[in-house]
Amino acid sequence: xxxxxxxxxxxxxxxxxxxxxxxxxxxxxxxxxxxxxxxxxxxxxxxxxxxxxxxxxxxxxxxxxxxxxxxxxxxxxxxxxxxxxxxxxxxxxxxxxxxxxxxxxxxxxxxxxxxxxxxxxxxxxxxxxxxxxxxxxxxxxxxxxxxxxxxxxxxxxxxxxxxxxxxxxxxxxxxxxxxxxxxxxxxxxxxxxxxxxxxxxxxxxxxxxxxxxxxxxxxxxxxxxxxxxxxxxxxxxxxxxxx
Amino acid sequence: xxxxxxxxxxxxxxxxxxxxxxxxxxxxxxxxxxxxxxxxxxxxxxxxxxxxxxxxxxxxxxxxxxxxxxxxxxxxxxxxxxxxxxxxxxxxxxxxxxxxxxxxxxxxxxxxxxxxxxxxxxxxxxxxxxxxxxxxxxxxxxxxxxxxxxxxxxxxxxxxxxxxxxxxxxxxxxxxxxxxxxxxxxxxxxxxxx
Numbered sequence: 001x002x003x004x005x006x007x008x009x010x011x012x013x014x015x016x017x018x019x020x021x022x023x024x025x026x027x028x029x030x031x032x033x034x035x036x037x038x039x040x041x042x043x044x045x046x047x048x049x050x051x052x053x054x055x056x057x058x059x060x061x062x063x064x065x066x067x068x069x070x071x072x073x074x075x076x077x078x079x080x081x082x083x084x085x086x087x088x089x090x091x092x093x094x095x096x097x098x099x100x101x102x103x104x105x106x107x108x109x110x111x112x113x114x115x116x117x118x119x120x121x122x123x124x125x126x127x128x129x130x131x132x133x134x135x136x137x138x139x140x141x142x143x144x145x146x147x148x149x150x151x152x153x154x155x156x157x158x159x160x161x162x163x164x165x166x167x168x169x170x171x172x173x174x175x176x177x178x179x180x181x182x183x184x185x186x187x188x189x190x191x192x193x194x195x196x197x198x199x200x201x202x203x204x205x206x207x208x209x210x211x212x213x214x215x216x217x218x219x220x221x222x223x224x225x226x227x228x229x230x231x232x233x234x235x236x237x238x239x240x241x242x243x
Numbered sequence: 244x245x246x247x248x249x250x251x252x253x254x255x256x257x258x259x260x261x262x263x264x265x266x267x268x269x270x271x272x273x274x275x276x277x278x279x280x281x282x283x284x285x286x287x288x289x290x291x292x293x294x295x296x297x298x299x300x301x302x303x304x305x306x307x308x309x310x311x312x313x314x315x316x317x318x319x320x321x322x323x324x325x326x327x328x329x330x331x332x333x334x335x336x337x338x339x340x341x342x343x344x345x346x347x348x349x350x351x352x353x354x355x356x357x358x359x360x361x362x363x364x365x366x367x368x369x370x371x372x373x374x375x376x377x378x379x380x381x382x383x384x385x386x387x388x389x390x391x392x393x394x395x396x397x398x399x400x401x402x403x404x405x406x407x408x409x410x411x412x413x414x415x416x417x418x419x420x421x422x423x424x425x426x427x428x429x430x431x432x433x434x435x436x437x
Contacts, residue, residue: 008408008411008412008415009411010415011411011414011415011416011417011418011419012389012396012410012411012414012415014418015386015389015390015414015418016327016328016331016389016390016393017331017389017390017394017395017396017399017414018395018396019395019397041315041316042418042419042422043415043418043419043422044315044316044320044324045316045320045422046418046421046422046425047324047327047390047418048316048317048319048320048321048323048324049320049371049425050371050375050386050390050391051278051282051323051324051326051327051390052278052282052319052320052323052371060277060280061272061276061277061279061280061294061297062280062294065276065280065294065297065298066269066272066276068298069268069272069298069301069302069305070265070269072298072302073265073268073302073305188312188314189314191314193312193313193314194254194258195309196258196261196262196308196309197258197261197262208309208310210312224258224259224262225258227252227254227255227258227313
């Protein structure tokens with residue numbers, strides 16, 4: 001389809017009235033055409049208003065639906081290596097007096113309890129390791145260095161696959177106060193938008209890059225993050241055109 | 244729930260959701276699930292199917308909060324757009340199933356469907372209803388059939404007996420006209436004037 005043909009479809013697109021096979025072609029065009037994106041955004045505003053029961057008593061969603069949602073949420077996927085090798089526990093019991101085994105287990109439990117904080121961090125970094133690897137294996141992946149004009153040692157890298165899935169790796173950033181977190185920002189259509197808080201150890205954090213984004217930035221914000229940046233940028237990098 | 248969430252902006256709620264705060268999702272649900280449910284039920288007419296849409300929309304917000312872009316519009320608009328897409332998907336698979344069963348009978352029934360009556364049942368903002376109602380029939384009817392009945396533009400063209408190209412253009416020009424009128428009515432639309 002030509003630009004003009006696609007433009008004619010934008011109203012239909014905003015109303016979800018396209019055939020699925022046409023949708024893909026228009027999505028591809030939208031990724032590279034700011035004019036069509038702007039028009040679609042305006043159509044979607046109208047569509048959203050059509051669906052919005054403003055000024056009337058809205059329907060109430062049933063409480064049991066929330067219960068179903070809450071029970072289906074998964075914080076972290078189970079992705080830990082097994083702590084004990086199969087079979088080794090039985091051998092241990094044969095060789096060591098029972099009391100010593102019990103004492104040993106208590107010690108292990110105590111150590112594990114102390115390690116819970118580390119563990120959850122490890123789980124989340126393991127969770128993203130597979131993603132980082134898959135991006136690096138993608139031959140079309142791009143690498144963007146985020147650097148500082150002030151401190152040459154402050155830097156980090158974002159690896160991004162062709163579909164915009166990215167990860168932050170090898171961060172070398174200043175230490176934060178305990179009341180602070182790193183936060184990731186992007187320049188998109190001339191505005192700074194938040195891509196989320198990164199915590200104090202941003203290595204492995206996922207980054208979802210949209211075609212409209214041109215610059216990535218990281219700064220330090222109060223814990224919990226803020227909707228707009230309130231402190232200077234620590235590191236930043238320009239995204240290559242065509243992501 | 245921590246008290247500050249009740250006063251948090253929608254954008255901050257989404258930030259908290261991105262940090263796996265279930266209480267933030269609960270607050271977003273409290274604010275917007277009613278509207279989402281209302282829209283899904285209007286399209287699907289079945290409570291169970293509408294509940295399924297609500298569940299999908301909020302689980303998706305939990306799993307991919309970064310897909311909400313506060314620059315593009317409100318959280319409510321985003322969730323309603325998601326709900327509309329899901330509801331239409333369900334509707335189409337149901338329509339496809341019935342069409343296989345009923346063959347041509349369905350098309351005949353649709354051709355005689357009273358669109359005016361259906362839209363009269365639908366709760367929309369007075370202003371939006373007024374602006375929609377003020378459109379020329381040639382633009383209003385395809386928009387209603389597509390948005391509120393979940394038809395593709397090809398189906399709309401068949402129902403109205405118009406060429407597909409005409410239906411596309413009229414939907415587009417109708418939405419532009421509505422955008423212009425809603426903008427001057429002070430609804431605070433962000434998109435550029437078309």
